[in-house]
Amino acid sequence: MADNAGLRTAVILLDVEFDLSRRHCLRIRIVKIRLLTLATAALLLGCGPASNKATPEKPFISAADLGEQARLSNAQNLALPEFAEANIERGGQLFGQCRGCHGVDDGGMNLLGPNLYGVFRHKAGGNDKFGYTQALSTARFYWTPQALDGWLLNPSRFLPGNAMSFMGILNPDDRRDLIAWLLTVTASPEAESANN
Numbered sequence: 001m002a003d004n005a006g007l008r009t010a011v012i013l014l015d016v017e018f019d020l021s022r023r024h025c026l027r028i029r030i031v032k033i034r035l036l037t038l039a040t041a042a043l044l045l046g047c048g049p050a051s052n053k054a055t056p057e058k059p060f061i062s063a064a065d066l067g068e069q070a071r072l073s074n075a076q077n078l079a080l081p082e083f084a085e086a087n088i089e090r091g092g093q094l095f096g097q098c099r100g101c102h103g104v105d106d107g108g109m110n111l112l113g114p115n116l117y118g119v120f121r122h123k124a125g126g127n128d129k130f131g132y133t134q135a136l137s138t139a140r141f142y143w144t145p146q147a148l149d150g151w152l153l154n155p156s157r158f159l160p161g162n163a164m165s166f167m168g169i170l171n172p173d174d175r176r177d178l179i180a181w182l183l184t185v186t187a188s189p190e191a192e193s194a195n196n
């Protein structure tokens with residue numbers, strides 16, 4: 001009888017141990033599955049390498065890379081093939097992101113950022129009535145659609161040290177539409193008639 005009881009206890013103990021180790025394994029497996037799900041979710045949400053897909057294929061052009069710039073009138077710029085598919089109306093809606101800091105009307109006030117009327121063809125930091133940072137006031141480039149494209153994609157990377165707190169517009173079509181709208185509404189007669 002006593003032996004039997006000992007054996008039974010041993011069997012129960014073994015059982016418990018087996019059960020515990022199985023549960024342990026199960027827990028490890030659940031943790032592993034959770035980690036895997038998290039990694040997949042992170043990838044899907046764009047935290048991993050997949051997020052690069054949103055950025056355009058062409059290399060980033062910063063202010064320092066612009067080189068010799070063609071200073072076309074707004075109308076000439078709008079006639080370029082890159083704007084053939086532009087949705088100007090949509091560009092106007094996208095300007096909602098800028099409106100809090102920028103006006104576009106002739107003679108409009110400077111807000112937190114300078115008024116953008118006549119901005120194309122102008123030297124960067126060229127609005128006399130606005131207090132620019134040193135980065136913009138000493139910059140040596142003109143606002144062209146190409147320059148604005150880099151600025152809007154990533155202002156701080158395009159011109160380090162500037163004070164425009166704006167995180168940038170990743171979608172190249174959004175930038176194209178917004179630039180096309182700006183070309184339409186900020187055209188000053190003076191810039192349109194200038195030859196250079």
Ligand code: HEC
Pocket residue numbers: 095097098099100101102112113114116119123124125126127131132133135136143148152161162163164165166
């Ligand atoms: C939070 C306010 C803010 C927002 C939002 C903002 N800007 Fe600006 N922007 C500024 C400031 C401030 C400057 C001047 C920066 C400096 O002096 O370094 C500036 C400068 C600029 C300039 C240079 C103008 C010049 O005279 O050289 C352009 C072009 C411009 N912004 C376009 C835009 C556009 C387009 C948007 C929307 C996509 C936008 N900004 C959103 C604050 C803003």
